[in-house]
Amino acid sequence: MKQLPAPEHAAIVGRLRAAGCVFAEDEADLLVAEAPDAAWLENAVQQRVAGEPLEYIVGWAEFCGLRVHVAPGVFVPRLRTSVLVHEALRVAPRAPVVLDLCCGAGGIGAAILAARPDAVIHAADIDPAATACAERTLGEVAARASAAGPRPAGRSQVYTGDLYDPLPSTLRGTVDVLVANAPYVPTDDIRLMPTEARDHELTAALDGGLDGLELQRKVARAAGEWLAPHGHLLIETSRRQAAATGGILESAGFSASTVRDDEVEGTVAVGERAHHHTSLSLPAQRDG
Template sequence: MTTSPADSSAVIARLRAVGCVFAEDEARLLITAARTPAELDTMVRRRIDGLPLEHILGWAEFAGQRIAVDPGVFVPRRRTEFLARQAIRHAHPGAVLVDLCCGSGAVGTAVATALGDIELYAADLDPAAVECARRNVTPFGGQVFQGDLYTPLPAALHGRVDVLTANAPYVPTDAIDLMPPEARLHEPQTALDGGTDGLDILRRVIAGASTWLTSEGTVLVESSERQAPELAKAMTHNGFRPHIASSDDLGATVVIGTRGAATTFTEAPDSAQPDG
């Protein structure tokens, strides 16, 4: 939709008044997406009410792609692009990739976009996320299953998975109330709450990974910098060689467990450090 400079300024002012840090960028996106002035007004009011911008637009930018994101579905964070990037580095064309706690399917979609020919599977507990993820991964031949972690995956995948990723919830339960309202009020609790120390689900991911991976397979999980050493210990306990990769630019941390020979990558300004 085309608007006058005065109308655009009015939208920016409305967004800025409620604390939108990137009011100019958000206004531009909303104006572009709206088909009529009435629709634009509705979209701006929804944003003012605290709805995530991505839920209003229906998509999130992730690793250079537009990922469909439906209302109520976890919005992929920019820092998770680092998880996708690390997965790409450990995968190869033709690889079998499983993305657990897939949400919108952003990580699997990013890997499939980069590598082209992969065998992609994803799973999530939330039915809304599963429906949304199917829209994103099906064009790549991917399949999405609903259920708890490994439970819904086809048994034929046992021992065949080359790369397993998980952006599982890792926020401690007591810290949920400290999150921005647009996350804690508009995203599913199951996508945020990682238990007492935030690591309940990630420990389960790591404990179950070896059954599904090939003898040279890799498991990669996103966490906070503070939690990473504990997850590296869990990797070691479950027979993996762990290392911790981080990106200062994205404020991201990924703990990587390999079953074969240990491999450490360094990519400025990102870093990877052996651990355990």
Template structure:
């Protein structure tokens, strides 16, 4: 196959004019993804039209791994590296781990490598996300269940989980329309909309975790810094002991919450 020779400056200029902040990097990724000049033109046209770069490439970089993503699936954010790190820090040896609201399965994929868990599973309510997560996690023998939060998880794990990680939706319903078009137009609303105050799903996660965690086990969730106080109150009300972790560089906030022994 003959190599393509794109006009890089023109390509970068077009991407930058469309609002792509990292136009040079995106140009190189799109060039690498195309095997013909026509394919490159098509990718650039769709990127300029607003399609997420990750959906065009078919993958997203997360915590140093290449995670497969598909149209309609939530793209893992760089800030969620804090959630994964916070979860790993409280996991203990050979934990039993559940990744709730798993999306592409990115968190489970990273935790598989970091924790060597004795049991690891993921779950999501969105069938498109479940199919994508299974694609990412099947090579490692990690099951992905489809259903509402804990409902599809094998009941024998109730009260036996050492770690539950949940990157649940926490954007207030009224703020979804203010999100970047890449997210609100091309990702499932079920992965974004957290209800009136953004905490509707996380309240249910907290209540379920109190039943599914083993004594001494931990829940780890992501939330905005402005919601952290209210969510800590929810977690305490569910009988869990919360700790807030924040990273200014990532502009990220996570909360770990321990079920008392």
């Protein structure tokens, strides 16, 4: 639907605001723009008033200027993860091979591919609903890059399985940039998360174990087998956990630094092989 009469639009805004939607006007505009007909719009408003995340209702989330497909239960890309994308692009060589573990809906790999059409993206997640979304988004980004002109066309491949388990053995030792937004919320802290995440996203997409770092340890321990000699390992973390994540990287044989962007509240631990340390790494910041 292109637009609604002002009184009807105002009524939707009022319903959303009464339900606690902070950005009620923007959400109303989006739902009207996405609605194929009045029946869909009414159902969508009812879902939103009942607390369904907006991204699940419209079927996509905006991330780094892209529409990333999402489905109910799939982790919704957060703005803070744009820091992980920026750092991956900073350290990536020409025609990089990128591995995105715990890829969720595929937003990180898609954003890297959109910025670097020469990249080869490998993405993996244990949730088949998430990898189905990732395949759609990465496929669309790759198709747009191919249609844009004679630039080198990158490729993408999505795998379903636990961390490194589904990856082909031919990928070992070839990855230039390994990115991981593995779940890092301590189990006991999930109850403190916003309702939309706690009640609608799969717990497995949030739960990082007792201290939140369980999956980060697993990623870091095996990363050396998959990285090229010059490769980098980048892990999203929190300000509070940054020092511990850096310690995990160092224990796995990497030199570690921390990048923090307060504007989007994003924190990334950057690891590179200690014996290939270069000025690309920023001085370590031990965030508490």
